Amino acid sequence: MPAREEIPTTLRRSPKKAQETWIKAHDSAVETYGEGERAHRTAFAALKHSFEKVGDRWEPKGRKGPSDAQAARSRPKAGKTAEGVDANASKQHLYDVARRLDVRGRSTMSKEELVSAIMKANRRATAKAR
Template sequence: MPGREDLPATLLRSPRKAQDTWVAAHDSALDTYGPGRRAQQTAFAAVKHSFEKVGDHWEPKQQRGPSDDQAAGGARQRERPTHGGVDARASRAHLYERAQQLGIHGRSRMSKAELVDALEKASHRETARARA
């Protein structure tokens, strides 16, 4: 399976189900679109429906569904910014719990949008730290 060989590091640190989801979607996208960025984007979109990025890995979401407006719009929609695997459609309480888990300071005063941004930045930092 080509997808197993191309598995991103964040997914190597994630549950097997997240890895299997990525591999199945990636391999299917390779058959449909050929090699390249689109196959990777399709695979991550599939992962984001069931998992959310927490720090340097992916964890199961409480409720399955799109993580942001881009994922909800489908293939024919214009590109919108994504949030790096953060479940931007989750409740503020859930985002606050994730911020607490990652030790984000000032989280109690943050709006939902600010929590999403802070979680995205924290995930990028954790992923960079894990690569080093």
């Protein structure tokens, strides 16, 4: 399977179900679109329906569905995403994730600010894990 060699490091630290979801979607996208960025975007869009990025790994979401406007598209294209943060989740859920990631100032942040802060904390955690 071509996706097994290309699996991102964040997925290697994630549950097996997340890995299988990404691999299956990636392989299907490669058959449809060919190898490349589009196959990766499609695989991540599929992953974001069941998982969210927390720190340096992907965790199951409480509810299934797209995590942001980009993941909701039937044909993902290059553009701005929430980088795996479940931007459609409640403010309380985002606050809880921010607390787990030790985001400072989270109690005064709006929902959009929480999403941005979690994205930044996720990037930091992923870089540190490498």
